[in-house]
Amino acid sequence: MNTFTNFIPTKLVFGNGCLEQLSSLPLPNTLSKALIVISAGTAMRKFGYLARVKALLSQRGISSVVYDKTLANPVKEHVMEAAAVCRAQSCDLIVGLGGGSSIDSAKSIALMACNDGDYWDYIHGGTGKGMTPTGGALPLIAIPTTAGTGTELDPWTVITHNEEKIGYGVPELFPIVAIVDPELMLSVPPVLTAYQGFDAFFHASEGYIANIASPISEGYSLKSIELLAKSLPTAVKDGSNIAARADVALASSIAGMVESTSSCTSEHSLEHAMSAYFPALPHGAGLIAISLAYFGAFADTCPEKFMKMAEVMTGEKSTSPEDFLNALAKLQKDCGVGNIALSDYGITAADLPRFVSNARNTMAGLFTVDPRDLSDDEVLNIYKSSFK
Numbered sequence: 001m002n003t004f005t006n007f008i009p010t011k012l013v014f015g016n017g018c019l020e021q022l023s024s025l026p027l028p029n030t031l032s033k034a035l036i037v038i039s040a041g042t043a044m045r046k047f048g049y050l051a052r053v054k055a056l057l058s059q060r061g062i063s064s065v066v067y068d069k070t071l072a073n074p075v076k077e078h079v080m081e082a083a084a085v086c087r088a089q090s091c092d093l094i095v096g097l098g099g100g101s102s103i104d105s106a107k108s109i110a111l112m113a114c115n116d117g118d119y120w121d122y123i124h125g126g127t128g129k130g131m132t133p134t135g136g137a138l139p140l141i142a143i144p145t146t147a148g149t150g151t152e153l154d155p156w157t158v159i160t161h162n163e164e165k166i167g168y169g170v171p172e173l174f175p176i177v178a179i180v181d182p183e184l185m186l187s188v189p190p191v192l193t194a195y196q197g198f199d200a201f202f203h204a205s206e207g208y209i210a211n212i213a214s215p216i217s218e219g220y221s222l223k224s225i226e227l228l229a230k231s232l233p234t235a236v237k238d239g240s241n242i243a244a245r246a247d248v249a250l251a252s253s254i255a256g257m258v259e260s261t262s263s264c265t266s267e268h269s270l271e272h273a274m275s276a277y278f279p280a281l282p283h284g285a286g287l288i289a290i291s292l293a294y295f296g297a298f299a300d301t302c303p304e305k306f307m308k309m310a311e312v313m314t315g316e317k318s319t320s321p322e323d324f325l326n327a328l329a330k331l332q333k334d335c336g337v338g339n340i341a342l343s344d345y346g347i348t349a350a351d352l353p354r355f356v357s358n359a360r361n362t363m364a365g366l367f368t369v370d371p372r373d374l375s376d377d378e379v380l381n382i383y384k385s386s387f388k
Contacts, residue, residue, distance in 0.1 A: 004214035008260045010142075010153050011177045012253065016242060019143065019181040022056040027177070028139065034064040034093040035086045037106040040071060044098055047187050049145060053097055065089050067109070070098070073279040074105040076161040079119050083112035086138070094140045096175075099196070100149030100283075103142045104157040107173040110137040119159065126164035126362040133170065142175040145184040147249040148196025148284060150203055150256020152178035158272070164362045165276035167268070174260075180253050182246040190236045193248070194335040195284030197232040200224060200252040201331075202287050206265040207258035209298060209305050210369045217262035220254050222312050227251035229313035229327070233334040265370045267294045269363035270379065273355040274347065276362070281345040288332055289340040293385040296325060297378060301371040341388045352383040 013021050034057055036050065044050040054064050067082040086094070086109060094113070096106030112119050114135035121129045142152035151157070156169040188196070201224070207213060208221035231247035238244070271286040299306055299321040306321035313327040332338040356379045360367070367374065 002214070004212075004216070004261070006214070006216050006261055007171070008153060008174070008257055010175050012153065012180065013177065014180045014250065014253065016183050016246065017181060019052060019179055019184065020056070022053065022141075022143075022179060023059040025177065027060070031062055031093045031139070033089065033091045034062050034095050035082065035089065035091040035109065036064050036066045036095045036097055037070060037082065037102050037109060038066065038068050039098050039102050040069050043145070043187065049097060049184060053095065053143065057095070062093065064095070065091065070102050070105045071279075072101055072282070073160050073165065073275055074101045074108075074158075076119050076159055079105060079108040079112055079159060082109045086113040092138060094138050095143065096140060097143045097145065099144070099146040100151050100199075103144060103149070103151045104159065106140055106142070107137075107151070107155075107157040108159050108168075110140045111170070111173060113138050120161055123166050123168050125166050125364060127161075128166065137170075137172040140173070140175045142178045143184070144178075144180060144252075146188055146192070146196050147185055147245070147252040148199040150200055150252045150254070150259060152180060153253050153256035154259035156259060160276055160279070163276050163358065165272040166362050167272075178253070180249055182242060182249040185245050185249060186239060186242070188239065190239060190336070192282075193239060194232070194236045194337045195282045195288070196252070197228055197235065197248050197284070197335070198288050198332070198337070199284040200248070200255040201228045201232075202267060202291065203255035203264060204228070204251070204258050205295070205309060206267055207255070207262035208309060209302050209371050210263050210265050211371055212369050213262045217258050220258045220261065222308065224251040224254040224258065225309055226312040227254070229331055232331070236335045263369045264366055266359070266363070266367045266374060266379075267291065269359040269366045270294065270355065270382065272363055273358035274342070276358060277351065277354070278345050278347055281342070281347070285337070285340050286342075288337050289342050290382055290386040292325060292329060293382045295328065297374065297382060298371045299325065342386065343388060347387070349384075349387060352380060352387065355383055356380050
């Protein structure tokens with residue numbers, strides 16, 4: 001058995017209605033002012049989530065200010081702007097409220113509130129300088145209102161700068177608390193429920209086939225895959241089904257634990273390259289579009305793992321790694337996302353070669369944990385096979 005480590009210092013509070021625990025759960029007594037990071041959209045105010053969080057913090061004597069410019073693909077400029085607001089307002093706590101983009105931004109803001117220079121000074125890959133931050137990070141509370149990234153239970157954050165969309169993480173970026181309340185996810189529309197759910201699915205399945213997977217991460221992966229195969233189609237078709245929503249939320253958080261104990265593979269590198277150039281492409285949609293060709297490239301490399309994933313998805317004995325690919329295609333069809341056309345987002349066949357070089361340049365590390373090495377020609381063929 002390979003040597004492995006397991007480190008997830010985040011306290012998870014999970015369950016319907018558990019947001020109310022924000023007013024009473026143990027936190028450092030010294031905290032006095034929070035920067036609440038939300039998106040530039042309207043949902044956090046429209047559905048009352050922001051007002052509830054502010055009121056619950058106030059009940060425990062923590063005042064708050066709001067940063068509400070976060071984009072679906074968050075950008076470095078907003079990280080730096082919000083970090084300056086945080087320092088100017090003397091905030092000592094960051095709260096990420098919303099989807100993965102808000103929580104990822106909150107993590108990066110927490111880092112830059114405590115460290116000098118530019119955020120890209122610390123990024124590895126692309127034009128990042130790869131410096132080591134020495135100032136730590138502000139404590140962070142993560143409150144997801146979508147189920148997909150699992151970022152509430154890992155130390156990773158993805159930020160875009162120009163045409164570089166790069167993941168970064170240090171142990172200080174683990175949230176101190178994650179509050180996962182499925183009732184906050186009832187308002188997510190069907191297509192976004194599907195895209196986000198498949199992001200979680202690929203965190204789990206990529207982490208399962210990664211060459212650094214451990215016995216602990218494999219258990220997390222299979223449980224997440226099982227829950228998503230069971231309940232994601234229901235959550236997409238009937239968003240008011242709280243039991244299905246809870247299953248998908250749990251699967252997403254567990255997949256975040258996969259991210260903390262294993263790793264995504266290069267499927268995420270390939271997708272980041274696409275949405276770096278075409279930010280209107282939802283991350284989950286991009287992953288879905290390339291997934292069958294991508295996983296097909298590894299079916300003969302780790303067939304036993306493919307068959308095990310198929311078995312937890314279907315509840316039936318698998319005899320071929322193709323069973324997983326068939327189950328994945330069926331799950332996408334059942335969720336109404338089985339025919340994504342990258343061309344609908346402005347991507348052309350001429351763009352595909354630059355995606356290859358971008359993926360290698362900005363997210364090279366994920367290629368090293370693939371089950372086997374992929375050549376540039378194979379990567380290009382994955383894009384070509386997926387393009388329509």
